[in-house]
Amino acid sequence: MSEMNQGDAVRIGLAEEMRRDPLVWALGEDLSTAHGGTSGSQYYQLIDEFGPKRIVNTPISENTIMGAAVGAAVAGTRPVADLRMADFAMCAVDELVNQAAKIRYMFGGQARVPLVVRQMIGARKGGAAQHSQSTEAWYVHTPGLVVIAPATPGDAKGLLKAAIRCDDPVVFMEHKELMAATGEVTDDPEAVMPIGKARIVNEGSDLTIVTWSKMALIAAEAAELLAADGINAEVIDLRSLWPWDKDAVYTSVAKTGRLLVAQEAVQVGGFGAEVAADVAENMSDALKTHVRRIGAPRIPVPYAEPMEAEYRITAEHIVAKAKEVAGA
């Protein structure tokens, strides 16, 4: 195990998979020129080891980054397409949803689409309306896609590797504000994490907090504050949103009888609605109080600090809501 940040962890994970399988390659804007420049550390110097045919610096052509990845996957390779931000990825929703997600099915299994599409979610300091969105709910709603949103460097590495080895198209959503966060990461190039398994961040018996991506860290913080007040929250980081680990959630809710779903995305129509509705439907016997959600208000992300702070879900928000749940 080594301590490293998430940017380094995913770079090492990608490099390991590229060494293991010559059919794995990456494409995106500035992938080979970003020597610590604008794009951070995710592809730093990979060009030196893998060359321009496998670390492909693309034009600013989102439709084609995604479309070419689909074509290349169908044609027998394993592309990792980087669209940078989920906001820019909106320029390629068609290729992802109409093509990648449907090709295997509509051609009756004649083809597979083993690709990974990376797109960063989440608000980052002053990113404002067009560089901050969290769109995971759209892709969970899309048949054919696997959706992953890790919270720690170790999970990011292990799940990126799993995504690359997976024969389905995988939407891999990193969080901008997590790239510099550090954690323990395995050095074993064969260690791959299973997709669809949640992580119990914190054990507890008073209520279950289900969350993912950066909100898992905030929920963990909230759990500490709650513990100080004598409330033991079980925090579950889903890590994979489709498939999501219903067993882990059901088991926890069976124990606690209380559910709070916490998400950074807009609450209305967010993935949290699916989790809450599912648990309400399937775990009603275990529930001691009704399910609750917390998420962003239905507003674009504002720029100025006080407004941005108002927008964000904090540990304090979770604590307040969790107390409501625990006390109900």
Place this chain on the structure above:
Amino acid sequence: MSEMNQGDAVRIGLAEEMRRDPLVWALGEDLSTAHGGTSGSQYYQLIDEFGPKRIVNTPISENTIMGAAVGAAVAGTRPVADLRMADFAMCAVDELVNQAAKIRYMFGGQARVPLVVRQMIGARKGGAAQHSQSTEAWYVHTPGLVVIAPATPGDAKGLLKAAIRCDDPVVFMEHKELMAATGEVTDDPEAVMPIGKARIVNEGSDLTIVTWSKMALIAAEAAELLAADGINAEVIDLRSLWPWDKDAVYTSVAKTGRLLVAQEAVQVGGFGAEVAADVAENMSDALKTHVRRIGAPRIPVPYAEPMEAEYRITAEHIVAKAKEVAGA
């Protein structure tokens, strides 16, 4: 009142608004050449009355149909952009979500974006994976957008007119299989329906079925079948999905104590999850049993008849589920 089909109703509604306000105009592929041809009756012969500057036949350029509509709305007109199918509209998600939905906000109220974007949802005979999708949930999840999905010719006309007069960007989702369905439609060009008000399709006291678009017709059919078995279902057609008529739903659930949400879209992550989660959170005291949902399986829409039939939610499915709800 006149009896007419939905295609005629929306054409008349659009023409009335274009007569009323010279700043209203429409753009899309084949709008002026579709004299009963491939695009049906929605724009039939409007070119003759309004000419090519207001019924704009566009190239196949989805990004620009949407982008130009945004620019033209900001610049003081009221465009009605027709993207045909929700599937093709995926090519213009960026312009709709990153621009139309955010401009007013991110420019601090300096601009308004009064546009309507039409995109047809729903499966139609043999449409298969890329011509059948129902993506309303994505847009409900997007701050800044109004989302409408009417079920009857009268509602379609009245709400299209309201959408055109509205100063917010409105996603107006017609259903392919409803275009030929007939109903009573007002002849009064000043009759506009309020956005955000549900329609009680059927009164009942045993359970509440919340639905929208074509599923409202299927739910009405189910309610008849249920009535024959002595179960009185209250069927609510939301008509507007954002905002949705919480008052109507809450009032009904307060009466029946039971909720079933029925949707044509994929159930996982669908808008039904929002309705179910919201009611579970806010109406728990009234609920006699837990909320339930019904919707499409998480698969693309298949082509062959038996598989397509397997995919569809029918009145029988709703009846079975409703009995489960009513008996619980």
Place this chain on the structure above:
Amino acid sequence: MAEETITNKPARVFELYKTMSLIRAFEEAAEVAYDAGFVNGSIHQYIGEEAIGTGVCSNLRDTDYILSNHRGHGHAIAKGANPEAMMKELFGRVGGTSGAKGGSMHIADFSVGMLGANGILADGTTMGVGAAQALVLRGVDAIVTVFVGDGTTNRGPFYEALNWSMIYELPVLFVCENNTYASSTVTRSVTAGAGPVARAEAFGMPAFDIDGNDVLAVDELAADLISRVRGGGGPHFLHARTYRIKGHISRDKMLYRPEGETEERWKGEPIGRCAAWLLDNGIGQDELDEATSSAEKQIADAVEAAHAAPFPDAKLAFADVQDIGAPQ
């Protein structure tokens, strides 16, 4: 599919004639079947355009890929797909090329390198360049041909794909089938400048214009361009002028088309022209008649087999969605 220099020109042209006749017979039969209600979805016919797909694909190998658009029957047959399996696909029966999951608009036969028709315009262009990139990465000696309609050349992704193929010097042949119309719109009326050839040239791509109804000319030019592409000459562009004899989809009444135009243009349809050449070059009328009836017989048998084939098990709707997170 031959590639060796053909010394016996009439024999080669007669082969082209047979392929065109097979496509024609398929399209006529598909229309009959559609009108009789046996085809679940819409069909886009290739009648009058047979020379292009035939002339191009006769110069391709089984290992080469083609990416088609919505008008894919002719491309598939020319590339060697089995018409009986295709007809079963249209009928939605067991034995269909895509297991009856896709239908006409998603006709595909990966076993002969036909990577699929497509319901979303222009996406074949971006996927095609990616497929070519995969071939290069895999070191496979094969090329990609992408078919695109005239109307589709006004979609942005097409230009991204042109640029992309040039900068990576990919083995791609773009074939623009200019059949004058895009649905009910005359493409010229929404297309600025000198047209597709000039546009391709602006991206540095060698581009050629040809009478697409002259199968000999198409065959010769395609042979030349394909050998250049195969030889490492980079992407090339072929613009073939033709005419869409039938409606956009089979039920299109073509009310937008000037009277007499179809009849006038029918005079230049490629099969008759090819027959005239063959008659001048030593092939007898009896041989031509025999070829036509053999094609018709093959298709009649295909239709019979399609009628006889069972419908697929409805539960197959749940197969081939995805491995991880598949629907239960």
Place this chain on the structure above:
Amino acid sequence: MAEETITNKPARVFELYKTMSLIRAFEEAAEVAYDAGFVNGSIHQYIGEEAIGTGVCSNLRDTDYILSNHRGHGHAIAKGANPEAMMKELFGRVGGTSGAKGGSMHIADFSVGMLGANGILADGTTMGVGAAQALVLRGVDAIVTVFVGDGTTNRGPFYEALNWSMIYELPVLFVCENNTYASSTVTRSVTAGAGPVARAEAFGMPAFDIDGNDVLAVDELAADLISRVRGGGGPHFLHARTYRIKGHISRDKMLYRPEGETEERWKGEPIGRCAAWLLDNGIGQDELDEATSSAEKQIADAVEAAHAAPFPDAKLAFADVQDIGAPQ
């Protein structure tokens, strides 16, 4: 903003010099403020490119529109936006041009026809043609100028917009600012063919190439093209060669850039060149110095005012989202 024929050339150029100096001072001060932590989001500086926005916008009227990209400060100032309000916007304070909701990347001042910077590349092009369509429909005698970067010309929507503007003969001037780089990528390395001018010409558009660091030349050519566009001559294209002196964003260390390149290119920066011309044409050094310090003083005052301005009320985050269905 003058439009009458300027008889006193040095006086006019001196005005351009002052505008460029104001932009330069703004960008320098913004960087200082950013480094000191007063700017919440990223900033994209216009240093070295001032001649283009200045030369173009000096020929526009207040009623003309411009659509900018992410690098919008210079365009805004050249179009007449108030630098103090802009600085407040960057600082996220009350009095910001967009009420502190958008920040640098969404800088806008609708009161002077600056319809906004944009965080999504190329979207200004499609919105721009729509804005022009609105002007035509409204019968307003004004034109639209769209600024687009070299890297952005590889995005598909740009080509749709070129075509669109031509077929409807819209009053649009496209200005491509070719500053050599797109983030950390040399645009030339991912751009096929002869470049943007040839591409625009392929759509039938008159296109011109110019040294974008020569403000006199830009001013003259822009005056000519704008009068053609205004006179009903249809869309025109101006390609201005320049160099991005600073990093892509202010914190970019530019490790991808060859050593010495910036210094070499700095020699050709437009303000120094303009100063040299002015000195040769009767303006004294003292006048230049006075102009520079006046610009610096104006910006220093703007910074001071920004520091002094209060942060906005956090609750304003909920304002200006939408009328119907606004967040509670």
